[in-house]
Amino acid sequence: MSRTDESRAAARARRKADRIRESHADDLPRSLQPSMAVRVVTVAALTIVLIYFLFPIYWAIIASTKTPSQMTSGNGMWFSVGLADLPGAVAANYAKLLGWTRGQFWRWVLNSLLYSGISALIGTLVAVMAGYATAKFDFRGRNAAIAVIMGCMLMPAALLTIPQYSIFHAMHLTNTMLSIIIPCCVSPFGFFLGRVYAQTSVPDELIEAAHIDGAGEARIFFTIVLRILAPAMVTIFLFLFVATWNNFLLPLMMISSDSLKPVTLGLYGMVSLATFTDRGALMMGALLGVLPVIILFLGLQRYWQAGLAAGAVKG
Template identity: 70%
Template sequence: MRASTGVRILTIAILVLAFIYFVFPIYWMIVTATKTPGQIVSSNGLWFAVPFSDLPEMIARNYEKLIGLTRGYFWRWVGNSILYSTVAATIGTIVSVMAGYATSKFEFHGKNFTIGVVMAALLMPAALMTIPQYAIFQSVGLDNTMWSMIIPACVSPFGFFLGRVYSDNSVPKELLEAARIDGASEARIFFTIVLRVLAPAMVTIFLFMFVATWNNFLLPLMMISSDSLKPVTLGLYGMISYALFNENGVLMMAAFFGIIPVMILFLSLQRFWQAGLAAGSVKE
């Protein structure tokens, strides 16, 4: 079956509009990152304020301002965000898949109650848990440490939900029974068979948890006080908190540099992510 000409034109038009909607903020961010405060209010907001030959000078000017305003910590903050997000998402993905697989394929006392408690946690705003988490970490002396950023982000009710759904629909019971008949232990079945079957789904869980940790602001605001441990979100918040701050071009440059790792991650894992979104959508 071929779609009619009108449907194809409408589809293309919608896709073009969606493309503009998502790409335009990035374009505007890049343009604004080359301007001084005066040029932002006096020039065309959709184009550069200087000729292309002068752009390297403007970029260098704003970059020097960025490093100065962040006291040389900017790339340290970006590195911290990469570290926190990668470690938390990696551990959280394994934990989510293990918990989802266990509650999907095994029967044990309190299973339904456990699932209900975890799923009920999905209804609780993450900000509601921040103060209790801070109180716990302060009491054990782990506040203002890397662990205070990594450990809370490793536990995700949404990750558990995805892990359970994918295990339900993507891991056939016949495969597990065949492995048990061959004498494989449950640990070997999970690490050598289940993880391979759920690899695309794990990429999806990893990306969700990575972005959630990267964008988290309230948790580091409560936990982190040392400049050297701040993620980029908290670091930039401190930069714009100066009473006389008006370097919005510098802020746009920092924001653009801050999203480059996330863009690279999504583009590099795109094909696995698409497969993960479709995993379990059709049950054989």
């Protein structure tokens, strides 16, 4: 073998070794690696959890294609019609859903998107601002304010519903979108997350350097702090969005007009009708009503995972 061939073979061996090192760069040391039994148990447990969470969606898809008689007869785990007839069954239940809701189903979904989206956007900004202020500024009454807000986390939401209704009724804001958006913008839990993330993710040295460069507090917050806390803000946004989307008692107390109902309250009104018996149409509405939340989680999953770990490491 010539010297040129030897050098080429050595270069290929080095490249192969580099690829192997790169592929195993994040591996744990051999002493810390889990045993085969632990891996099998972990995979089995995660598979069971995955089935547990996906099974309701699977069953809703199956049930949304059935008529009332098919819901109580036949195999509940599979379609009651052939695959070729599925589009017709889906179209029939969709038409029944629009009929039972008097064509307002998608209006209810849009209302839920508006309530949840606006409340989550405003609530996230308020939570991050309040959390950053109490984490990085020392002012009189700070500890008392933190204690009051954290104490609000212990109060059940149902306890506040009647006082909220009395206040909004006195302000002539009942049966309006503001009666849903304003209460949902304030979240003690969002404040708690914002404060934890600000304490652990925003270094004091960075703020001091910005002060030395002549930046004001508003500029520091909106141009520096918000960028650092962007992944954490996604986590807070998702929590507030889902909480508002699933909120049922507040709309039940505040909203009386069909055109302003969220999808949860609208479907509840449909089921409450004395003549309602079509559970297939109900499952169709429940499945379509949860799709925006699923799409939102899938779209923001990467940022949400980063936000969950944002407060776990200091600096």
